[in-house]
Amino acid sequence: MENKTTILSLFLIFLFTLPFSAQESYFPPEGEWETKEATAYQLDFAEAIEFAQDNEYSESRDLRQAILKGFQSEPYHKILGPTKKRGGPAGIIIKNGYIVAEWGDTERVDMTFSVTKSFLSTTALLALQQNLITDVNDKAGNYLWDDTFEGPHNSKITWKHLLEQNSDWSGELWGSYDWADRPPSDKNIDEWRERELHEPGTYFKYNDVRVNVLAYSLLNVFRKPLPKVLKEEIMDPIGASTKWRWYGYKDSWTTIDGLKMQSVSGGGHSGGGMFINTRDMARFGLLFMNNGKWEGNQLISEELIKEAVQPSKANTNYGYMWWLNADGPRQWENIDENIFYAAGFGGNFIIVDQKNNLVIVTRWLQPSKIEEFMQILYKNI
Template sequence: MQHALQQAVQFAVENESLWDRHVTGNWGVHVNDPPPWNRLLGPVHDRGPASGAIAVDGRVLVTWGEPDRPDLTFSVAKMYLALLAGLAHDRGLLPDVDEPVRVRVPGIGFDDEHNAPVTWAHLLQQTSEWQGTYFGLSDQADHFRTVNFAAPPDGKKGDLRPLRRPGTYWEYNDVRINQLSLALLHLFRQPLPDVFRDAIMRPAGASESWQWVGYDNAWIEIDGRRMQSVPGGTHWGGGMSVSANDQLKVAQMLLDDGVANGRRVLSSEWIARMRTPCAIAPFYGYLVWLNTDRKIFPSVPASSYFGVGAGSSFTWIEPERRMTVIVRWLNPAAADGFFGRVLNAIG
């Protein structure tokens, strides 16, 4: 098995991301946006080499690259927002995901006629059709966005799209995800990175080297305290910078149904909801990608689910084999080939 695993690792190393390692080169998502959205709004940093870690039943089998280097993980941060929503649910701050967001957090952009029906579930499944601006960034920036695992839209990125009724149309839209993050900040009434550190990362045994930061202007005041709203990715900068080994610990908590080091940190009910296919987008759950009918990654079981970030970064959780896999800076075209090789190695 070890030889086959090393071959899989070598495949990942040979198929490193096409992005430059320096942010001054061909690097990032924002570079593909039309003006005025093709610029960074928060801090970023250079990336490391192809890296990763693989574990079965919590036992690390192999690591490669720089697995302890904190690196920007882009939209894997969406999965972390889903975990925070689960914490809010478990604590009674968010008892009903089908309740309109405006009921608990009025006055932050959900009160007008179009947005009033938007629920927490809509935001978590990317079907909200929320319309507005997040610290000056319009939802239009991600209209007609193309993503690797969904059908291509019939329009040009950034063009204004006629909006549907909330809950009736799926669109991968980072501005709407950031608006969910802002709503969660108002629910918890404390910075989300602090909640995540205390409730998820420390119980999971993660290091203290990670950081989750927002855009330079994304500051609000709650209860007299100045707080930064953090994005669900690094599309316009900021976001979650975390090591592969720390991500592996979060993945293990999910594999163990919400338990980390013998302590329950998230309800199994919430994790089941995260893995439930969206009715109009069965490849998606609560901010995680699902392998329903093995359509996204044909080489792995339908039970597998993923956090996926640009660049590309993958958190792969495979319940049938009790396996967790983190791979950083992999060319997305090689992802299914890599996953298939890992699966064959594990047997």
């Protein structure tokens, strides 16, 4: 009897010294989401919420105008996909799966710009998981039938290079040229167009044309539209709404197996990309906070999630289209270095903190204020 009592005592000690997340894990059912007071976790987000509401993105709520102004320095830039007027500041904070703070209209569908890239990289993880792509270090050109990756430079590009945005892919896709996307201001068009290409894997360049090359390549691998892949494999299983949409451009269509399919864009730089509400963004973040598991179902392997948030050699603050708060030029001061996040034009963020079991989504926060917002939010964590 004494041995049984000792074993029970040791078990109880073990149980109550486990991280809180291991004792309590909540996954919101479709159309529902339980809330808890932040004070239940000795947390107070009032100051951070007030800060977010007081620091709205300063450009026009007419996002077509905001896009044209934001990228006016790019030669030949134009709107190629749909846009939508946005709402005001909104956000949500999830702790252990529960909503502990919320502001603005979190059910309004808005453009999310480059947050889309993290949804896109997720479809690449699914392709790896399903063995449609054998290895992330495989040459992408070996999986396509056309000349997308032909030539001495492009033929070297791997899936990993595309995911880490260090491929330096050169060419034209859907009427847009890689060299015309965010060109350096100290060079003229001819200098940038005729530049010497960097060896794939050695040079990071944020470039939507190359991201769209990844989307097109994955479409050819799956042989069905990426929004359908994401819906079936991720968004439906996590109970997302039916309101989100993922668009490409008016001319980004191709034919596969006799069917006309749209190749989606990885952002809203020229319109298109993911249109989604704050709550669905939070569900997506919650999946990653739980290392790809949703209520006992491993939708994405934990190994692939960990791989996706490893610093790349060319940019220590970037993984597979997730930004990392690791040591580097984009690190947020006094914020845990293990945090990773999706970020988009206009102040759209999905922030994942696995250490504290937090997911933070902000919409239309002045981008230059995100570090200060996080510092205020983390003051009592």
